[in-house]
Amino acid sequence: MFPRTLTYENNKSFFLFGPRGVGKTDWLKRTFPKDMYFDLLNARTYAQLLADPTRLGDQLPSDYSGWVILDEVQRIPELLNEVHRLIESRKLRFIMTGSSARALRRKGVNLLAGRALTRFMHPLTIEELGDKFSLAHSLRFGSLPCVYTENNPAAYLESYVATYLREEVQQEGLTRNLAAFSRFLEVSSFSQAEILTMAEVARDSMISVKTIHDYFTILEDLLLAVRLPVFSKRAKRRLVSHPKFLFFDSGIFNTIRPKGPLDHPELAPGASVETLFYQQVRALNDYHNLEYSIFYWRTQSQVEVDFILYGPRGIHAFELKHADRIRSEDLSGLKLFCSDYPTARCHLLYLGKEEYQDGQISVMNLENMLKRFVTLVS
Numbered sequence: 295m296f297p298r299t300l301t302y303e304n305n306k307s308f309f310l311f312g313p314r315g316v317g318k319t320d321w322l323k324r325t326f327p328k329d330m331y332f333d334l335l336n337a338r339t340y341a342q343l344l345a346d347p348t349r350l351g352d353q354l355p356s357d358y359s360g361w362v363i364l365d366e367v368q369r370i371p372e373l374l375n376e377v378h379r380l381i382e383s384r385k386l387r388f389i390m391t392g393s394s395a396r397a398l399r400r401k402g403v404n405l406l407a408g409r410a411l412t413r414f415m416h417p418l419t420i421e422e423l424g425d426k427f428s429l430a431h432s433l434r435f436g437s438l439p440c441v442y443t444e445n446n447p448a449a450y451l452e453s454y455v456a457t458y459l460r461e462e463v464q465q466e467g468l469t470r471n472l473a474a475f476s477r478f479l480e481v482s483s484f485s486q487a488e489i490l491t492m493a494e495v496a497r498d499s500m501i502s503v504k505t506i507h508d509y510f511t512i513l514e515d516l517l518l519a520v521r522l523p524v525f526s527k528r529a530k531r532r533l534v535s536h537p538k539f540l541f542f543d544s545g546i547f548n549t550i551r552p553k554g555p556l557d558h559p560e561l562a563p564g565a566s567v568e569t570l571f572y573q574q575v576r577a578l579n580d581y582h583n584l585e586y587s588i589f590y591w592r593t594q595s596q597v598e599v600d601f602i603l604y605g606p607r608g609i610h611a612f613e614l615k616h617a618d619r620i621r622s623e624d625l626s627g628l629k630l631f632c633s634d635y636p637t638a639r640c641h642l643l644y645l646g647k648e649e650y651q652d653g654q655i656s657v658m659n660l661e662n663m664l665k666r667f668v669t670l671v672s
Contacts, residue, residue: 436545
């Protein structure tokens with residue numbers, strides 16, 4: 295198993311959110327092997343606690359002082375009221391995992407404000423993988439733990455998409471039209487690392503714009519995708535307003551995306567590079583409490599910088615290229631951004647080995663930068 299960077303406070307209850315497959319359950323069982331564990335994916339446990347949430351307290355010995363783990367708590371949002379009562383009356387500590395915040399928010403239940411922290415688990419980082427990290431493998435198959443342990447990672451990802459992105463969505467009642475949702479998934483993959491235009495996705499998938507908007511919200515609620523906002527603080531020029539879309543993992547993106555000769559296969563590697571960079575930076579930012587917000591930048595004249603990190607530690611701009619050589623025009627977006635934000639530290643990342651400084655821009659190998667990321671932005 296790979297060591298996880300996730301940290302927690304020993305005296306404070308917490309939610310642990312993350313998509314299915316990132317390793318939440320395995321981490322819990324290895325980190326808290328002797329603590330009380332309730333698996334809400336287990337049919338019997340689910341039925342008992344759904345019928346009467348107060349049974350949770352009845353199953354805990356009166357003198358119990360360890361952790362109480364509720365795995366996939368979003369399946370019974372009403373349990374949080376009982377958790378609240380037990381925290382107050384018996385001073386118990388809870389770990390509540392979830393692969394969806396949708397049900398919790400929709401039912402407006404008590405989210406234990408002030409009584410439970412929130413933590414996130416992501417796909418494996420380059421730190422966690424250590425010597426096992428392979429840039430080529432992660433670009434193709436992503437960084438979910440199983441793609442580094444399974445003999446056939448492609449088959450695992452196909453199963454993940456089939457059983458979770460489709461069937462699980464239907465089982466949770468998020469959509470009745472599974473065929474339309476499956477069609478939407480494929481079309482949405484062409485928006486990966488691109489500006490998201492709902493009307494275009496609706497047209498290409500032959501689904502109404504309102505339904506498309508709902509489908510994108512479902513992906514976000516299930517922690518499977520994000521919409522990245524444009525960086526517009528003290529903007530000196532006109533910028534686009536639409537967000538950029540990203541699935542949470544490059545392997546999931548590559549599995550969903552159609553691979554025929556008419557599906558623009560030449561664009562997929564560039565999107566994979568951006569996806570892998572984003573998922574790594576997002577995780578490292580969380581785990582090391584770097585406090586950056588992540589954006590992208592694009593002018594109305596179509597000059598773009600792939601990622602902007604903005605926070606108390608400064609501004610960092612990153613442009614990524616799926617190439618082993620850099621052309622002068624590859625630096626144009628960063629140069630324009632640097633002229634607007636002179637204090638920004640700008641980086642062009644590519645697959646070549648040569649690293650050098652071009653004015654304000656650091657040209658770096660992608661893998662080397664990821665290994666040094668925390669030090670570089672701290």
